[in-house]
Amino acid sequence: MPELPEVETIARGVHQRLSGDRIVMAWFGSHREPFKTPPARQAKGLEGRAILSVHRTGKHLVCELGPGLPNAQGTTSQTAEKLISRDKKRQGTTSVVPKVQQGKCGALAPVERSSAQWIVHLGMTGRLLVTTPDAPLAPHTHARLSLASGRELRFVDPRRFGRLEWRELGRTPAFQAAGIDPLTIASEKFYRLFHRPHTPIKAALLNQKLLSGVGNIYADESLFRSGIRPRRLSGRLTRAELEALRLALRQVLEDAIRLGGSSVSDYVDADGVRGFFQLEHCVYLRTGLPCRRCQTPIRRIELAGRGTHYCPRCQH
DNA sequence: CATGTTTCCTGACAGC
């Protein structure tokens, strides 16, 4: 299931391959979920747009899109053309705004300001794949974006817990995560955030309004690495314990990103490649197996409706 | 208000 490290891996892969490309045509194959914005409106909005960049916010993938300009082949669809002319009339100022980006080596590159966003949440089983147009179509493919480069970006999601959302900036505010990014949260902020007297620490870790990006795997793994039992009430943890947890969480997420994420269930990155962090798991899905640190069998309980794994000897 | 519970959805797998 894609959590922060998996989404980060996919975002980097898609960004590397697709930034600078342009969406020629958008196809949406299902009329029900997973659409947060009606599919027809998403298709209209996406066609003709340049992909400026792709990045991760919490567990969401955000594609920053340029204004809808005619594509290289001159095959811009009617819907896209309508959108372009309307945009030009409405607000010429936000169309192309040349900006200067200060690179690390002092290089200057013109940067277009994003005028729209396509936001992808992968849910449990969502996959975002860069393919050739003739690649066999996986079952449960809900979206196909054909690109000026001749490739396709596909969204596949068997369980349909994923969500696709379209935002036209100016009309709608830019996407923001509800909580704070666990990779960058400061010590004091983390301490105050988790000072909740009635919430088990694991439930708090999973709450996306507090931190954005932690799911079941990395909640269990960070609690093991900091030696804290999942049922402990977060407000009763000491300052030292919460600091240990913050550092363990950051480390486990960074390690996982380095290994391309955890491939449990059927997670793959934008090229269909599996991650390797599942080999480093200490407790997640290791019920009954000996603890890597003390050999005590890993215990499984249910907490906040989720399978929860911990070592009864290493975690207090 | 802050927690806990249910719901959505399909594939994988166990057991008969």
Add this chain to the structure above:
DNA sequence: TGCTGTCAGGAAACAT
């Protein structure tokens, strides 16, 4: 073999 039942879970909706 093929059927049924159970389980997995992110986050919204609903209940306590």
